[in-house]
Amino acid sequence: MRRAVATLQDIAREVGVSSMAVSSVLNGSQKGIRVSDATRVRILEAANRLQYRPNAVARGLSRRRMNTVGVVAEFYNTEDIDVIIHQLLNGALEAAARLNQCLIVCPVPHPSSSSLKVLDICDGRLDGLIFIGASLSEQLSEQLFRRLEYVSLYSTTPQQHGVNLDADNEGGAYAMVRYLASLGHKRIAHFAGPQHSAGSIERLTGYRRALEDAGLECDPNLVFQTYFYIESGRQTAKELLETCSPAKMPTAIFCANDAIASGATQVLHDRGIRIPEQISVAGFDDCLVALTTVRRLTTVRQPLRAMGVAAVELLLEQIDVNEPERGRLVLGREPGQTAQCLIDSGAATLGSRDKTLNFRTEVIVRESTGPPPSH
Amino acid sequence: MRRAVATLQDIAREVGVSSMAVSSVLNGSQKGIRVSDATRVRILEAANRLQYRPNAVARGLSRRRMNTVGVVAEFYNTEDIDVIIHQLLNGALEAAARLNQCLIVCPVPHPSSSSLKVLDICDGRLDGLIFIGASLSEQLSEQLFRRLEYVSLYSTTPQQHGVNLDADNEGGAYAMVRYLASLGHKRIAHFAGPQHSAGSIERLTGYRRALEDAGLECDPNLVFQTYFYIESGRQTAKELLETCSPAKMPTAIFCANDAIASGATQVLHDRGIRIPEQISVAGFDDCLVALTTVRRLTTVRQPLRAMGVAAVELLLEQIDVNEPERGRLVLGREPGQTAQCLIDSGAATLGSRDKTLNFRTEVIVRESTGPPPSH
DNA sequence: CTGAAAGCGCTAACAG
DNA sequence: CTGTTAGCGCTTTCAG
Numbered sequence: 001m002r003r004a005v006a007t008l009q010d011i012a013r014e015v016g017v018s019s020m021a022v023s024s025v026l027n028g029s030q031k032g033i034r035v036s037d038a039t040r041v042r043i044l045e046a047a048n049r050l051q052y053r054p055n056a057v058a059r060g061l062s063r064r065r066m067n068t069v070g071v072v073a074e075f076y077n078t079e080d081i082d083v084i085i086h087q088l089l090n091g092a093l094e095a096a097a098r099l100n101q102c103l104i105v106c107p108v109p110h111p112s113s114s115s116l117k118v119l120d121i122c123d124g125r126l127d128g129l130i131f132i133g134a135s136l137s138e139q140l141s142e143q144l145f146r147r148l149e150y151v152s153l154y155s156t157t158p159q160q161h162g163v164n165l166d167a168d169n170e171g172g173a174y175a176m177v178r179y180l181a182s183l184g185h186k187r188i189a190h191f192a193g194p195q196h197s198a199g200s201i202e203r204l205t206g207y208r209r210a211l212e213d214a215g216l217e218c219d220p221n222l223v224f225q226t227y228f229y230i231e232s233g234r235q236t237a238k239e240l241l242e243t244c245s246p247a248k249m250p251t252a253i254f255c256a257n258d259a260i261a262s263g264a265t266q267v268l269h270d271r272g273i274r275i276p277e278q279i280s281v282a283g284f285d286d287c288l289v290a291l292t293t294v295r296r297l298t299t300v301r302q303p304l305r306a307m308g309v310a311a312v313e314l315l316l317e318q319i320d321v322n323e324p325e326r327g328r329l330v331l332g333r334e335p336g337q338t339a340q341c342l343i344d345s346g347a348a349t350l351g352s353r354d355k356t357l358n359f360r361t362e363v364i365v366r367e368s369t370g371p372p373p374s375h
Numbered sequence: 376m377r378r379a380v381a382t383l384q385d386i387a388r389e390v391g392v393s394s395m396a397v398s399s400v401l402n403g404s405q406k407g408i409r410v411s412d413a414t415r416v417r418i419l420e421a422a423n424r425l426q427y428r429p430n431a432v433a434r435g436l437s438r439r440r441m442n443t444v445g446v447v448a449e450f451y452n453t454e455d456i457d458v459i460i461h462q463l464l465n466g467a468l469e470a471a472a473r474l475n476q477c478l479i480v481c482p483v484p485h486p487s488s489s490s491l492k493v494l495d496i497c498d499g500r501l502d503g504l505i506f507i508g509a510s511l512s513e514q515l516s517e518q519l520f521r522r523l524e525y526v527s528l529y530s531t532t533p534q535q536h537g538v539n540l541d542a543d544n545e546g547g548a549y550a551m552v553r554y555l556a557s558l559g560h561k562r563i564a565h566f567a568g569p570q571h572s573a574g575s576i577e578r579l580t581g582y583r584r585a586l587e588d589a590g591l592e593c594d595p596n597l598v599f600q601t602y603f604y605i606e607s608g609r610q611t612a613k614e615l616l617e618t619c620s621p622a623k624m625p626t627a628i629f630c631a632n633d634a635i636a637s638g639a640t641q642v643l644h645d646r647g648i649r650i651p652e653q654i655s656v657a658g659f660d661d662c663l664v665a666l667t668t669v670r671r672l673t674t675v676r677q678p679l680r681a682m683g684v685a686a687v688e689l690l691l692e693q694i695d696v697n698e699p700e701r702g703r704l705v706l707g708r709e710p711g712q713t714a715q716c717l718i719d720s721g722a723a724t725l726g727s728r729d730k731t732l733n734f735r736t737e738v739i740v741r742e743s744t745g746p747p748p749s750h
Numbered sequence: 751c752t753g754a755a756a757g758c759g760c761t762a763a764c765a766g
Numbered sequence: 767c768t769g770t771t772a773g774c775g776c777t778t779t780c781a782g
Contacts, residue, residue, distance in 0.1 A: 005522060007775060018753055023777065035752095051521065056498035057441070058775030060432045061758045066500075070479075093484045102495065104445075105480035109468045120477065123431035124759085125441075125500060146426065147380060230666065262667050269669065291605065292637050292667045294644065382759055393769055398761065410768095433759030436774045499775085 006050035014046045015039065022047075027054055066127055068102040069315055072118055073132040074109075084287055084304060085132055088153065091308025092130065099316060099330050101127075122147040128315045131155065149318040151311055155356075156197055163314055163339065164356040165307050168349065169199045172300035172361030173206030174213075176282050177254055179298075179363050181214035183371045185252040185280065189222040191236050191264060193256035198353060203256050203284065222250055226260050230289070233263025241271065251279060251372035258283035258290045258299055265293045265368065276370035286364055298369040301362045306347060310357070313338045381425035389421045390414065397422075402429055441502055442705075443477040444690055447493055448507040449484075459662055459679060460507055463528065466683025467505065474691060474705050476502075497522040503690045506530065524693040526686055530731075531572055538689055538714065539731040540682050543724065544574045547675040547736035548581030549588075551657050552629055554673075554738050556589035558746045560627040560655065564597040566611050566639060568631035573728060578631050578659065597625055601635050605664070608638025616646065626654060626747035633658035633665045633674055640668045640743065651745035661739055670742040678734050681722060685732070688713045 008026070012019040021035050025043045035043070046052075060066040071092060073085050089105070096103035106121050106129075122129070122144060129144070131152040136144070141160040144150055155164045180188050190207045193200030204223070211218045224240065226232040233255060244250070255261035261283035268275060275281055275295045283290055286301035313331065317338045320329045331338070339357060342348040351358040383401070387394040396410050400418045410418070421427075435441040446467060448460050464480070471478035481496050497504070497519060504519070506527040511519070516535040519525055530539045555563050565582045568575030579598070586593045599615065601607040608630060619625070630636035636658035643650060650656055650670045658665055661676035688706065696710045706713070714732060717723040726733040 008777095009775075019776080020753070020778090027776085051518065053494065053498055053522070055775055056500050057432055057435045058499065058758095059777075060500075061436050061760090062775075062777045064758070066432070068500075089482055090484060093482055097484070103482065104496075105482055107464055107468055107478065107480055109465060109472070119428065121479075123428055124433065125431050125435075125443075143426070147428070266667075266669075288664070289667050292641070292664050294641075294669055383761095384759075394760080395762095395769070402760085430759055433774090434761075436776090437759080437761045439774070 005055075006047075006052045007055070008052070010050060011043060011046045011052055014050070015042050017043070026052065027059075060124070066102070066125055067100065068104060068126055069096060069128045069130065069312060070121060070126040071103065071105045071130045071132065072108060072121075072134060073105060074107075074134075084285060084302075087304035088132065088308040088311070091305035091310075092312045093308075094305075095309040095312035099312070101312070101316070101330065103312070119143060119147075128319050130311045130315060136160075149315060149322060151315045151318065153307060153311055154199060158353065159355045162318060162355075164353070165311055165314075165348075166199060166351065166353075166356055166358055167300075167302040167307075168351075168358040168361050169202035170206035170209070171358070172284065172302070172363075173203040173254070174210045175206075175361070175363050176284070176298075176300050177207050177210030178214060179365070180252045180254060180280060180282065180369065181210065181216060183252075183280070183369065185250075185372050186216060187219070187222065187248070187250040187252070188216070189224065189240065189250035189253045191224050191226045191233060191253060191255040191260050193260075194227050195225065200256055207254060219248075221248070226256065228257050228259055230259045230263040230266075233260035233265075234267050235263075236260070237264040237267035241267070249279075251374075252282070252369065253279065254282045254284075256284055258285045258287050258297055261297055261299070261368075262289045262293050265295070265297075269294045275368055278373055280369035280372070282369055290366070293368065295367040298366045299364050301364045303347070303359050303361070307359050310338070310342060310348070310359075380430075381422075381427045382430070383427075385425060386418060386421045386427055389425070390417050392418070401427065402434070435499070441477070441500055442475065443479060443501055444471060444503045444505060444687060445496060445501040446478065446480045446505045446507060447483060447496075447509060448480060449482075449509075459660060459677075462679035463507065463683040463686070466680035466685075467687045468683075469680075470684040470687035474687070476687070476691070476705065478687070494518060494522075503694050505686045505690060511535075524690060524697060526690045526693065528682060528686055529574060533728065534730045537693060537730075539728070540686055540689075540723075541574060541726065541728075541731055541733055542675075542677040542682075543726075543733040543736050544577035545581035545584070546733070547659065547677070547738075548578040548629070549585045550581075550736070550738050551659070551673075551675050552582050552585030553589060554740070555627045555629060555655060555657065555744065556585065556591060558627075558655070558744065560625075560747050561591060562594070562597065562623070562625040562627070563591070564599065564615065564625035564628045566599050566601045566608060566628060566630040566635050568635075569602050570600065575631055582629060594623075596623070601631065603632050603634055605634045605638040605641075608635035608640075609642050610638075611635070612639040612642035616642070624654075626749075627657070627744065628654065629657045629659075631659055633660045633662050633672055636672055636674070636743075637664045637668050640670070640672075644669045650743055653748055655744035655747070657744055665741070668743065673741045673744040674739050676737045676739045678722070678736070682734050685713070685717060685723070685734075 008019045008022050012022045022043050025040050108117050128148050129150040133154045135156040145161045151162045153165045192204045224236045226236045261281050265281050283297045283299035286299045290297035290299050316330045317333050321335045348357045348359045383394045383397050387397045397418050400410055400415050483492050503523050504525040508529045510531040520536045526537045528540045567579045599611045601611045636656050640656050658672045658674035661674045665672035665674050691705045692708050692713045695704045723732045723734045
């Protein structure tokens with residue numbers, strides 16, 4: 001929108017037709033309109049010569065639709081969560097491109113400033129919003145809902161409106177701990193994530209259920225409370241080594257994410273404890289750090305790409321369904337159809353948390369796990 | 376822009392004044408306008424009651440300014456470049472917030488699709504653009520320049536318009552290699568980045584100049600061509616171990632980035648070569664993987680936050696200067712003043728590549744370097 | 751089936 | 767100083 005940018009009317013003037021004719025040729029709206037082939041060619045030629053590009057702001061004002069969805073993510077974190085966001089984003093980008101939607105990211109520097117910043121962007125320039133890892137207060141989600149449709153991923157608070165997507169945390173943790181048990185481990189520690197996070201609690205639940213089903217004792221002294229950071233994994237590993245008597249030492253540690261596992265691995269390695277010969281370490285997420293540890297991590301992978309795709313599709317379905325006045329259905333699906341497809345195909349299940357879709361996870365076996373030493 | 380969203384006119388109708396009065400009270404434009412305090416209060420009350428929020432699309436169309444800058448970055452990469460982008464983004468966000476500008480990120484999935492995707496977004500919704508690591512063809516930068524102002528970071532092609540920001544690659548590499556030499560290393564290898572990248576070449580130049588100034592021989596067999604990936608570092612380390620006779624083995628490796636250093640570290644460690652006792656390894660960038668290697672990496676840190684801030688300020692200055700018709704100066708600086716300040720303060724220097732500002736780097740000493748074995 | 755006219759929500763530039 | 771009018775660039779609607 002600067003210097004000499006050609007407008008629709010410029011072209012209309014050049015060619016000597018109405019701006020409507022130009023609009024219908026270039027932006028293919030208005031179904032019933034017929035322009036003679038000769039004029040059509042002249043319009044296209046003029047548009048090309050003048051390097052015409054439609055002005056999305058004007059179009060948006062008129063159509064009440066920007067064909068743009070936003071992703072809100074907190075960009076202050078330099079640990080592994082970022083890589084997760086990138087993978088989600090790749091899926092979301094793919095889906096958005098396929099459906100002719102723009103996807104833009106609205107980075108939020110700090111959790112606290114979210115509320116202000118987020119409402120700033122809900123000013124007509126976006127048709128819908130995808131929240132990643134947000135904690136939306138009831139008030140904010142109400143305000144948001146008045147302005148646009150949204151879906152969330154890894155929401156840390158119960159959803160008021162719209163759907164929430166998450167990994168099948170409990171299932172993933174369960175599968176990993178069963179795997180460790182199948183290797184012969186009897187004493188499996190858990191470096192749990194922060195307990196204000198629903199995902200952490202679910203992973204802990206999966207861990208407990210797996211121990212029980214494997215007929216193993218669940219020693220509370222082997223469950224440690226940590227944060228999702230490398231440094232926290234490091235400290236907790238030191239704590240474990242200091243507080244545990246050799247006899248009670250676990251032969252495997254299941255960490256609530258890869259960052260924790262990375263930190264733990266570093267400390268164990270520094271103390272001369274060999275992985276996986278003396279102790280097995282497993283993570284969760286399968287992000288970049290899983291590949292940079294001394295022994296590449298056995299971990300639980302989430303279908304991040306598919307989740308990104310699903311987020312966009314669910315959002316657009318919501319817009320289609322709930323805002324018919326905006327016309328232009330993008331997906332053309334029935335209400336709930338997108339979610340139903342995911343469930344039917346086995347990609348996701350309806351979680352215990354209301355309105356949450358849990359995506360199936362997968363255990364990735366690498367070098368950081370093996371049978372316990374006595375085997 | 377959905378369901379019942381109050382507009383300016385709604386408020387005007389409620390209160391019984393002109394929409395102009397409302398506009399001037401709520402959005403503080405139109406300097407000369409006076410509204411009685413009583414009306415002002417009633418307007419504010421009504422706006423609050425109706426939860427009024429200005430529609431940025433309508434405002435943008437009218438003012439020809441969105442107060443929004445975009446960042447274009449390629450989001451397909453899952454290696455360390457991401458973390459760099461995040462740090463840059465944090466700086467950019469800070470500056471944008473301070474100057475009352477929205478900052479949004481336009482992720483580009485693949486390098487090849489950039490041209491299309493990028494022009495898509497230059498449709499009036501953005502006042503300016505910041506490119507990270509882009510290779511803009513001459514044609515694309517021309518088209519872009521017709522539509523909006525832009526600046527670039529780590530541009531891989533010479534700049535047609537606008538300024539480019541980069542780290543002082545040569546200076547950083549020089550400082551690191553001088554540091555290694557000062558520890559007593561005589562045979563220092565370099566795992567160079569891809570030679571189509573200007574930054575890689577500059578790092579290589581710094582390496583060579585440092586060896587020369589330190590009076591060390593520059594053995595071409597110790598310079599390896601790699602890519603900016605962990606796996607490439609891994610392979611190159613294997614190559615080094617296979618091709619180098621023990622007598623000719625370097626005692627230090629300076630890697631063109633941290634990912635390469637991480638891969639190299641893994642292989643060396645796996646072969647039982649102790650770091651830094653037997654060989655020192657140094658990286659460049661100081662990103663997350665520098666903290667997850669067996670020995671935390673000695674590396675060259677770039678002032679990413681400051682670069683993000685500078686990118687936004689330089690861009691807004693360009694808009695102020697070159698698009699006076701849009702009014703509303705954001706910075707109110709003279710042309711070139713922002714760059715001059717950076718140079719005067721010593722934060723950056725004018726690079727050899729035309730129109731490039733090189734930001735001062737810093738050697739961060741950690742655990743992966745030490746004196747050579749014979750010492 | 752075509753073309754002129756009205757309007758999306760807001761603001762800048764006027765005339766009263 | 768107020769209040770009205772005329773757009774911003776595009777699209778939808780409604781006469782011709």
